[in-house]
Amino acid sequence: MSQDFNQILQQYSGLLGRVAASYEANHHLRQELLQEISLAVWQSLATFKGDSSLLTYILRVAHNKAVSHVAYHAKYPRNDSYCEITHASESQTLNSESHMQQQQQINTLLDEVRKLPIQTRQIVTLSMEGLSYQDIAEVCGIQLSNVGVILNRSKKVIMEAMAHVR
Amino acid sequence: MSDKPLEHEVDAAENSLNSLWQQQQTESVGIESIKRKWLNIKLKQRVYFVVDFVGVLFMVAVCYFAFDKMGLFAKTWMAILTFFAGATAVYFSYLRRFALNWSNEGTGSYIEQLKKQLKSNIRIAKLNRDMSLWMILAIAIFYVGMFYFDEVVLETAVRKGLISLAILAVFTPPFWLWANRRAKRFTRELMLLEQALDQDKI
Numbered sequence: 001m002s003q004d005f006n007q008i009l010q011q012y013s014g015l016l017g018r019v020a021a022s023y024e025a026n027h028h029l030r031q032e033l034l035q036e037i038s039l040a041v042w043q044s045l046a047t048f049k050g051d052s053s054l055l056t057y058i059l060r061v062a063h064n065k066a067v068s069h070v071a072y073h074a075k076y077p078r079n080d081s082y083c084e085i086t087h088a089s090e091s092q093t094l095n096s097e098s099h100m101q102q103q104q105q106i107n108t109l110l111d112e113v114r115k116l117p118i119q120t121r122q123i124v125t126l127s128m129e130g131l132s133y134q135d136i137a138e139v140c141g142i143q144l145s146n147v148g149v150i151l152n153r154s155k156k157v158i159m160e161a162m163a164h165v166r
Numbered sequence: 167m168s169d170k171p172l173e174h175e176v177d178a179a180e181n182s183l184n185s186l187w188q189q190q191q192t193e194s195v196g197i198e199s200i201k202r203k204w205l206n207i208k209l210k211q212r213v214y215f216v217v218d219f220v221g222v223l224f225m226v227a228v229c230y231f232a233f234d235k236m237g238l239f240a241k242t243w244m245a246i247l248t249f250f251a252g253a254t255a256v257y258f259s260y261l262r263r264f265a266l267n268w269s270n271e272g273t274g275s276y277i278e279q280l281k282k283q284l285k286s287n288i289r290i291a292k293l294n295r296d297m298s299l300w301m302i303l304a305i306a307i308f309y310v311g312m313f314y315f316d317e318v319v320l321e322t323a324v325r326k327g328l329i330s331l332a333i334l335a336v337f338t339p340p341f342w343l344w345a346n347r348r349a350k351r352f353t354r355e356l357m358l359l360e361q362a363l364d365q366d367k368i
Contacts, residue, residue: 002340006197017192038195039203047270055269064269064276066257071359106190109183115243122171122273122296141272159179 005045009038012058015129016041019059022113022125023066033069040065052138058130060139063122070118105162112158120154127151211262218255225251237317243308244269245361254297268361284356288349295345306329 009016020034023095024049044061048054113121126136137144223249238355269276309327312318318326 009197009200010194013194014188017194018187018190020304021190021192025211031195032191034193035203036201039200040205042197042200042203044268044270060270060272061268063273064271067273067277067359068280070362071280071355102186102189105186109186109192117364118274119275120233125187130184139272141276143273155180155183162183 002057005042007056008045008054008058009141011044012041012055013038015055015058016062017128018125019062019066021110022121023069033066035066037070053135056135059126059129059131061158063139067118076134082162108162110165112161120150121149123150124154124158127155197266198212214262218258222248222251222255237312237315238310239315240308240317243304243311247304247308255276261287263305277359281356281359284352284359287352288356291345291349291352295349298341298345302331302334305334 016037017034017048020030020037024030024033041058041061044057113124116124117141120142123136123142126139131139133144133147133151136147140147181200213256225244229241229244233244236244269279271279287354306327309330313320313323
């Protein structure tokens with residue numbers, strides 16, 4: 001693999017980390033998922049032909065790998081005691097109150113996102129990444145008209161949950 | 167005054183949500199660990215490939231070295247078994263390529279493909295499990311047939327048949343358990359995927 005691929009992976013590592021976080025709450029499994037997603041993206045870059053934007057291409061590959069993870073990890077017992085760390089960043093103590101409040105909001109946001117059905121979760125997270133309705137429809141493989149409907153309903157639910165944290 | 171939020175308030179709330187989302191701390195993965203994982207996967211796949219074909223090569227070797235000593239029934243039976251073993255090994259190798267998979271199609275169609283793949287994995291695992299029992303029958307028919315068509319005497323058929331069945335008695339139970347566990351695992355994976363797709367908490 002060329003050096004370019006490595007640079008692209010580094011450039012999108014935050015994005016890939018957020019995809020992994022939206023599918024897996026367990027810290028260890030999330031890291032494993034992130035590694036699987038990164039490997040899939042790294043492999044897929046060789047066949048990127050520029051038919052779509054690189055961002056939507058990477059997100060398609062990343063979300064598809066994450067969906068496989070949801071099914072595959074049926075083999076593991078979903079026991080909370082498997083890993084006590086659910087939010088990795090909680091261990092990194094943040095000193096100011098505003099930071100702590102922000103962290104709490106992020107954790108609530110992640111919890112709410114993970115409660116969503118897969119397709120809805122994908123639409124919401126892609127929207128929060130700043131993708132247009134057109135791009136979201138392309139990544140999810142759904143009709144453009146459905147994006148707005150699903151997004152409005154689900155964001156309302158999330159924002160209501162977030163309002164309780166503030 | 168209406169409780170309904172104004173449009174600019176909704177936009178501001180959405181922007182703050184997007185900003186919050188993008189501020190979350192994420193782990194990163196080093197390129198070296200990805201390369202190591204890729205090498206491990208490739209190595210494992212090669213080992214599986216070799217294991218798949220070892221049994222077939224053994225049967226081909228038996229056919230090659232003992233073909234002249236076999237009667238017509240034994241030749242036919244061995245040829246059929248070798249063909250099925252070869253076809254199974256090729257099919258397994260074909261399926262294993264999915265282990266390295268990634269997909270850039272829309273997630274909707276990818277999910278349909280994933281479900282089909284899991285259903286096919288369940289069928290294959292069940293087929294493997296049942297084949298291990300059919301193998302006992304195939305060996306029994308092999309020796310009964312050879313005796314029936316006068317290709318071996320009764321004593322030889324019984325002795326060789328019992329030896330073969332004793333070998334199968336060692337290998338069949340773990341193989342059956344392994345295949346059964348795989349069938350259950352894929353069934354559970356499919357169920358979990360369908361649950362995740364069906365859940366409607368909004």
